[in-house]
Amino acid sequence: MSMIRDLTAAVRPSLRHSLRKTPTTYTSYDPTRDHSASSAVVDCAVYRDGRRVDDRECLTPRGAMRQVRESGGFAWIGLHEPTEAEFAGIAAEFGLHPLAVEDAVHAHQRPKLERYDDTLFTVFKTIHYVEHAELTATSEVVETGEVMCFTGPDFVITVRHGGQGSLRNLRHRLQGEPELLAKGPSAVLHAIADHVVDGYIAVADAVELDIDQLEIDVFSPAAKGSTRGTDTGRIYQLKREVLEFKRAVTPLLRPMQLLSERPMRLVDPDIQKYFRDVADHLARVQEQVVGFDELLNSILQANLAQATVAQNEDMRKITSWAAIVAVPTAVCGVYGMNFDHMPELHWKYGYPMVLTGIIAVCFTIHRTLKRNGWL
Numbered sequence: 290m291s292m293i294r295d296l297t298a299a300v301r302p303s304l305r306h307s308l309r310k311t312p313t314t315y316t317s318y319d320p321t322r323d324h325s326a327s328s329a330v331v332d333c334a335v336y337r338d339g340r341r342v343d344d345r346e347c348l349t350p351r352g353a354m355r356q357v358r359e360s361g362g363f364a365w366i367g368l369h370e371p372t373e374a375e376f377a378g379i380a381a382e383f384g385l386h387p388l389a390v391e392d393a394v395h396a397h398q399r400p401k402l403e404r405y406d407d408t409l410f411t412v413f414k415t416i417h418y419v420e421h422a423e424l425t426a427t428s429e430v431v432e433t434g435e436v437m438c439f440t441g442p443d444f445v446i447t448v449r450h451g452g453q454g455s456l457r458n459l460r461h462r463l464q465g466e467p468e469l470l471a472k473g474p475s476a477v478l479h480a481i482a483d484h485v486v487d488g489y490i491a492v493a494d495a496v497e498l499d500i501d502q503l504e505i506d507v508f509s510p511a512a513k514g515s516t517r518g519t520d521t522g523r524i525y526q527l528k529r530e531v532l533e534f535k536r537a538v539t540p541l542l543r544p545m546q547l548l549s550e551r552p553m554r555l556v557d558p559d560i561q562k563y564f565r566d567v568a569d570h571l572a573r574v575q576e577q578v579v580g581f582d583e584l585l586n587s588i589l590q591a592n593l594a595q596a597t598v599a600q601n602e603d604m605r606k607i608t609s610w611a612a613i614v615a616v617p618t619a620v621c622g623v624y625g626m627n628f629d630h631m632p633e634l635h636w637k638y639g640y641p642m643v644l645t646g647i648i649a650v651c652f653t654i655h656r657t658l659k660r661n662g663w664l
Contacts, residue, residue, distance in 0.1 A: 329371035331449075332460060337362030339467030350379050354444065363443045363474050367460070370396075370450050383444055386410070393437040396450040400537065402544035409440040409555050411478065411544060413485045414537030415454030418495040424503060426522030430530035431492060433537060438481055440555055445474040447481065459484050475556040482545065482567050489538055489574045493581075496534065499527060500581060500588075507592050520592050528585045535578045538571065545571050609658040616654065617647045 333349060335342040335356045342362065346352035353364040366379065373394050380390045386405035392398050392412070403410045415434040424430070434451020447456060459480055463469065469476050507520050548556060549564035556564075620643060624631070636642075658664045 329368045329375045330366060331369050332367040332457070333364070335362050335364050336470050339469070339471030341464055351382055354382055357443045361443075363445065365445045365447075365460070365474075365477055367447045367456060368449070371448060376448075379446065383439070383441065383446065384408075385439055385446075389439065393439070393448040396435050396437075398435065398437075400541035400544065402547055407442055407555070409438075409478070409553070411438045411440065411482075412436075413438070413481065413541065415451065415485055416488055416492045416534060416537050417453035418492045424499055424523050424527065426526050428523075428526060430496065430499060430527060431534050433533060436481060436485065438478055440474045440478045442555065443474070445477045454485075454488070456481065456484070472557045472560050475560045478548075478556070479560050479563050479567065482548070482564065486567050486570050486574065489534075490570060492534065493574050493577045496527075496531065496581060497577070500584060503527060504584075504588055507588055507595070521589065521596070524585060524589045524592060528582070528589065531578060531581045531585060535575075535582060538575050538578050542568070542571060542575060605663045609655075609663045612658070613651050613654050616650045620647055 330350065333347065333353050335344070335347040335353045337360065342356060344356065347356050347364075350364070350366050353366065356362070357364050368376070368379075371379075371394060376390060376394055379385075380387075384406075385408065389403065389405055389408070389410040392410070398412045400414050401410075401412050413436045415436055417432045417434070419429045419432050421428050421430070432451070432453060434449065434454040436450075436454055436456070437448040439446040439448075449456065463477065463480055469480075503520070503523060507524070545564060545568040549561060549568045552558070552561070624643070655664065
């Protein structure tokens with residue numbers, strides 16, 4: 290157990306994310322001031338009949354919501370890592386629940402689906418594959434981020450955390466499909482879920498290549514004689530990264546099943562059918578990730594077994610040479626005793642005969658041990 294603890298300490302990377310939370314306080318909403326025009330807003334638009342409304346008033350959350358209430362359609366507001374003060378005005382404008390707002394501001398949430406009155410709050414973990422020339426004991430393989438989605442009858446608010454998982458290209462693609470956007474906010478929710486799961490599939494394929502290469506390195510004949518268990522750190526690190534991947538994928542299964550199976554007033558029936566496809570893809574990725582974890586367990590056990598076999602081989606070689614060296618040691622020890630009357634002590638050919646006997650016995654032992662695979 291102490292060896293495993295030492296190994297864990299040696300390969301454990303520094304934490305990449307600080308989970309410390311600050312006390313939650315909400316800034317009071319002043320209706321005379323446009324709190325919603327925050328620097329965290331990366332895009333804001335109103336969509337009517339599936340097409341983006343070209344109006345400068347729609348560029349702020351308050352103006353977008355005013356347009357929606359007056360002329361219909363829905364607003365899609367995108368934010369990136371807003372602070373409590375930046376999000377307070379938007380939360381008050383759209384009537385978002387304080388618990389959901391707290392989760393969206395502080396992040397580090399499990400993938401989930403929650404309903405607050407007429408709003409669905411969905412949390413997605415985004416996964417990005419980190420390119421690396423060679424897998425080492427400290428390589429970062431996957432990088433995680435988060436996308437929170439508030440879906441209401443006439444609005445979608447997306448809150449993104451992390452440097453990856455931008456929704457800009459997704460928004461542009463949806464704007465090219467007005468018949469889909471015409472289905473309302475649930476179409477945006479489905480597109481985000483599909484986008485996140487497609488990212489999982491790409492990352493799973495890349496991680497599978499890393500595992501295949503690691504498997505080749507561990508079981509190749511050259512590795513058996515050279516690594517002597519040094520691959521253990523790489524295996525353990527990749528296992529930790531797969532575990533992080535698993536934490537993003539597995540909790541999302543239940544929310545996707547609910548969105549695809551349970552009728553919801555906020556989800557268009559035509560869009561709900563598409564959630565089934567997302568749920569199927571997610572289930573396939575989840576099976577892959579579980580398989581990766583089990584395969585890495587097998588590779589780790591095989592690598593440790595190889596290290597144990599190598600140590601046993603070393604011990605057999607040491608023992609074999611000790612047995613060979615014991616012969617001259619014993620003979621020389623006998624003749625090193627200072628007695629006057631010893632056999633062949635004054636014989637002219639005694640010395641070469643003893644040396645010849647020692648060499649013959651050592652050679653015989655060496656041949657026997659080599660034939661039995663000890664040397």
